[in-house]
Amino acid sequence: MLLIHCPWCGPRNESEFACGGEGHIQRPDPAMAHDEVWVDYLFYRRNPKALHLERWVHAQGCRRWFNVARNTLTHEIRAVYRMGEKPPEGVR
Amino acid sequence: MTSQPFRLPTGGRIDRSRRLAFTFNGQRYEGHPGDSLASALLANGVHLVGRSFKYHRPRGIMSAGIEETNALVRVGSGARIDPAQRATQIELYAGLAAESINCWPSLAFDLGSTIDRLGRFLPAGFYYKTFLWPGGRWMFYERFIRKAAGLGEAPREKDPDRYEKRFDHCDVLVVGGGPAGLAAAYAAGRAGARVVLADDQMEFGGQLLWREVRIDGGPALSWVTRAISEMEGMPDVRLLPHATVCGYYDHNFLTILERVTDHLSPAAAGGRMPRQRLWKLRAREVVLATGAIERPLVFDNNDLPGIMLAGAVQCYLLRYGARPGARAVIFTNNDSAYETAAALFDAKVPLAAIVDTRAEPVAAAAKLRQRGLNVLFGHAVVAAKGRKHLSAVTVAPLDEGGGGLAGPTREIACDLLCVSGGWSPAVHLFSQSGGRLEFDPVLGAFLPGAARQAMRSAGAAAGAFDLAACLAGGAAAGATAAQRCGFGDGQVRRAPGAAPTAAAPPRPLWEVPSPRSARRNRKFVDLQNDVTAADIALAAREGYTSVELAKRYTTAGMGLDQGKTGNINALAILASETAVAIPAVGTTTFRPPYVPMTFGALAGRDVDDLYEPVRKTPLTDWHAAAGAAFEPVGRWRRPMYYPRPGEDMAKAVERECRAVRDGVALCDASTLGKIDIQGPDAVKLLDRVYTNAWGSLAIGACRYGLMLREDGMVFDDGVTARLAEHHYLMTTTTGHADAVLSWLEEWRQCEWADLRVYLTAVTTHWAAIMLTGPKARAVLARVGTDIDIDRAAFRHMAVRQGTVAGLPARIFRVSFTGELTFEINVPASCALALWRILMIAGGDGEITPIGTEALHVLRAEKGYIAVGHDTDGTVTPADLGMGWIVSNAKADFIGKRSQSLADLARSDRRQFVGLLTDNPQEVLPEGAQIIEAPTGSSYGRPPVPMIGHVTSSYLSPTLDRSIALALIAGGHRRMGEVVAAALPGRAARAKIVSPRFYDPDGARLND
């Protein structure tokens, strides 16, 4: 049970949240994207055994989406930052 | 009445002034408050408590704690049967009734024990090998194995007890109330931290409850009493006895099983308190003072009743005042058993010999030698003798390496053998927390290494077996943990003190050599699952050299005790068989829970009606009173049909359908999802999430929309109305209401943060009553509305706001039935009033409430899709024949780009069509596979290609025949062709037709 610091509500149990998978995915311009690029955007995701930049939603709380930098091996959460923000310095 | 012949006259933590009567296997005994069931049995001379799992060998009490592997008993009766509890952990209460398990027909005479003589037929991997045998041998064995295997029987009745869950948090959680844990909790509490101290026993003290040691110059228990009473006075310290920490999860989240009333009889518990409470605790810092577990030694016949762990014997003598034997031998490889020797001496139990594997005399023995005890250094017990109880041990000198014998054997008569194979720190929780284990070759044990979470280990759990080190380590750990939470400076002001003792190193001896041949001896490694050293060796020979594979192949460590005593011996033997070092073999993964938990505790109050609360509309009670049959739709229960007396479902649905087509009907549509969309960019949002264009939608108009996922597949559909300039109301399918809102929010927040638009779920704010049928307008006029409902003024796909029967209302002219429909939305609090008014205005016996089944028949007659019924996440708008709703003009919307991917453009995709069976009474089962119609009488050689499947299928009262909807490969090009539905034993021919069976031009909608 992770302890996740919602940027709006503070530390809450993981059970209040839902994970939306990899964050910072750029949606290609649909008019320009080749099939390969589009399919990569649709279906292919990073699955590192290391630090992973994800987006989560506080589904049972404020219902806000935000970014989480989480180590998938240790579950250490290195940073939490708002939607639209870049990962903090040193987290990558 | 028996008189507890093996009870010592004095000493221990029991109250001899009170007697508690209990039964074991129907026999009546007595014990005292403070007893465990195991100690009370031993005080009555009862050693044989069970039969082993596989060979049904007689087994006795082996330990005094949670690690007990033999003494599993069934407690209670009727619905309160607990099928497999450890006798060592059961606190005695008056009226306790316990029985052995794994015994048939009785404990003394067990038919299953003949399996023991057939032991060579049940080697390691027996189950796997039998599975693989040809010719159904497994089926033959299974009946026999199922009966013989298993640990007790679960009750079939509903659990009458109440269980609770509690969420909490603290600064410092201390696990274990022995010397290290008490010192840690005390230090952290003194610093001002919020502390929880959890211990699984009835009283705190751990080993101090029986060891004759001194702290701060006085008896250890005086120190315990002082520390507890001081902590009871600290407002931020919570003491939790009867509480086992079972799981250590991420971010210092731990579960604690508190046995609130298990130590009371059901009558005494009285039902006021829960039976058990599951704590879900978040701690900023954790101190693990979980102690250590003594290891048995692996020699021939080491499972006989009368063979016990040395520390357990000491505990029974000094904590419980129970004498486990009349003539003892000690077999040890370390110093700790010498305390047991002293305890036996003090209790006047004759000690025939101490057999110590270590070649050189140790200091601990010196004092005992002065008492005239016989210590045999460099020796081992190589075999135990006896039938249902130990009668003698065979002793022999060890050679230098310990792998063989250096001299002749001799026998020593005894009825109690105290064994000590060294101590394994209880690193289970540490390992669960993600910490790394490190092997200490001197102690022959795995110790906590680098931690992953905010925690530290102290005392024996950290490999500090000396009392002085336990106290110092515990106090330091508690002070440091408190400091890390912001309390105190991390320094220990006044640590409890004890005289340090120097222990001689143990001599690991993982498998004791035997004078008998390997085939004939039985050296048990895991007593609960009857795994022997030979089984481990066999697994290694057959290639199961990984510790995880060997565990599963032999089942070592897979019993209720999860190998708490036997695992280290098993993996040391595996290491020896595969000629690698123990740390290279590693350990199996320690998984929660640390001890078995009841399902009741895990479920807590989430049972019965609270398991998954049912959502109700304001009309649910009316439906129930009207006799509706309900069906679950998501978390809702919707009326499926309203049977009249004498009607079955088919008759009721037929009547309801006819009412809609010929008269007028009411349907509760309140469960449809409703999302209120407001803001200047609302229309942009709609344009991006729906396939069609929304810019042209006028105020007061509705439009049907199809929503896709980004991969181009249909996700949801529904009607959205424009209520005002920047105000829309979106409806979704009942089942997808939450998913659609989440979906829209994700896009709005993550991708389109610039859009000025807000979404609000209003599903339960507005009730929706569908008034449908050719006579609907007349009924609406009768109840009265200030909205002009004239055909020309209020057309199909329009929305009006006003009042209906004086109630504030929005009316949507949308239709899912194909008939003239007014969908009247009123505030939820007004719904029941409006429903009743409409029922009265409709005329008794004329207006008909209809359920979801009739609705499905009616929409299928129209060929309307039901998302999630006719679609399954692999269906595109083109597959549905709904290309008309996909805008080519819009540059982008979710799912547009994917429509041109090669796979979505295939012409042989499964496409949505209607099916008419040759036999008009044949209603195809939904899900039936569609195959090509036969040429002649043959369907061709199997496997016959499946070209589609039936998605919806009903008997249509309107058409007076069956109809079906299906997805069929290339179906749109095959209109008029005949295919077949594969049914059990036969196939039913059906013609592919347009899915619009009824009023294909929609003339009736515009009525």
Ligand SMILES: [Zn+2]
């Ligand atoms: Zn939040």
